[in-house]
Amino acid sequence: MRLHLLGAAAGGGLPQWNCACSNCQASRSHPTLARSQSQLAVSADGNDWLLVNASPDLRDQLSRTSFLHPKPQYGLRHTPVAGVLLTSADLDHILGLLLMREFTPVSIYATDSVLSVLESNPFFSMLERVPGQKRTQTIRHDVPLLPLPGLKIIPIELPGSFPMHIPTAMRDRLKLNEMTLGVLFESSEGRRAAYLPALPSMTPELLDLLSNCNVVMVDGTLWSEDELQRLQPGTPSATEMGHMPIGGPYGSLTALRGLTHVRRIYTHINNSNPILANGSEEQKAVLNAGIEIGYDGMEINL
Template sequence: MQVRILGSAAGGGFPQWNCNCRNCLGVRRRELNARPRTQSSIAIRGADETAWTLVNASPDILAQLQANPQLQPARTARDTGIRNIVLTDSQIDHTTGLLMLRESPRPWPLWCTDGVFADLTSSNPILQVLQNYCGVNRQRIEPGEWFTVEGSEELRWQAIALPGKPPPYSKRSAQPGDVIGLVVEDVRAARRLCYAPGVASVDASLFELMAGAHCVLVDGTFWTDDELIELGVSRKRAADMGHLTQSGGMIGWLDRLPPSTRRVLIHINNTNPILVEDSPEREVLNAHHIEVAYDGMEITV
């Protein structure tokens, strides 16, 4: 199984367009040892090098596709290596890119839970809009059940219901499946990836799935709970936004994984000091054998 990190930042990217925190200003002025990042999205494939599944479609999808020629096999006048799309939630930074993919010559096979489908056909009717262009062939995700996707039948997928809420624009009440993680297993090699870009807390069941994976690609949004408050850019805490911080527990959970498990943080907010590669916080992660995802990173599971 091959995993390609298309975007590794949280919503807004890095640097964020209107932010002048020390990270954003420093990278913009090239005064920090940090690299820019686009908004979180990954692509996964099995044995077929031209059959990728896009997991979340960020607002930066066009730039991400241009930066990753593996996703453009160029077999015909109009072509793409993307066969399927899987959504982990209905947040704007994970779904807006769907509109940029409207030129597809066929309806997109789109996997999502009932709550996500409700949001994207009512409060934020992206899927309704796409029906006037390429169309969407929606496939239902039921948390806990396994499914396979076109072109990568040797991979099987399982959704994990995670604590979380619908996006602020949603008009409905919270329900299981509003936020999911994914377990992807390569049945040929009996190897697993656990992908959870938004984690509010880790319980015994989630940890069991993480511990059974050969690579864990997990929420790295914030370093501290009051990160945004300290910088004066928001009154919200990380917990209010549904994210477990590295200093508030995520490092401890990752430490408990088997030594052979690869641990990678993704969905990193522009304010997080781990974006600076020679920061004290990055040294802490290095000491705990935790990696920080970057755009273009390749992971073989």
């Protein structure tokens, strides 16, 4: 099983277009520090790939990744991308679908509620410009899915929240517990990886599940609960945004510290997060705990 981080930043990327924070300035001066918006590709055989979410940066992410390029020997409109699994209806997880409207059939895996969000927006009708172009399959918590030969996926239920773009009137027709998922991948050899780009909280049950994985990629959006509020008053806290902060006595760093037998990687990292600043105390705390900081192009082989 191969997992490839096409993007490791939270919404807005690094640098963020309207931000002059120290992290954004550093990434403009040193482009190797830059990160595009959160995106994962996974494959059992290295030929057929499943995308997990569809970031606004998807076109560039696919363009710079040679193994995801069309192969002319298989036809004019070939693609190694076999489908897209959505873990939420957040804009930075679904906008990239609009970049996949070029007449090629695409399989979309999501919960009923997330699929309902797509169906309610006429923009996404562009994914079905020819009959049968858009193929959808409903996924349910804890029900295994086999989107590719040799790759089993088990959706993980997480506490969710409604994205701000969903109208209040529509929320009554949706299920809150279907709005945010984690994903557990299992290879035919029994190797396991978990991907949690949004992690509202860590329960003992979830921690036990992660302890049985070979690698976990975990929400690293914000270091502290009030990180954004200190930068701009009136912005939401980490918890209000559905993200468990890394630092503090109840943060994910404390929760993950004991999983020393598991490879742990932070991804979906916001441009404001001090773990991105080389030499910062926050970065040292993460690295000293044996946890890695994800970056674009990071490859995990299991």
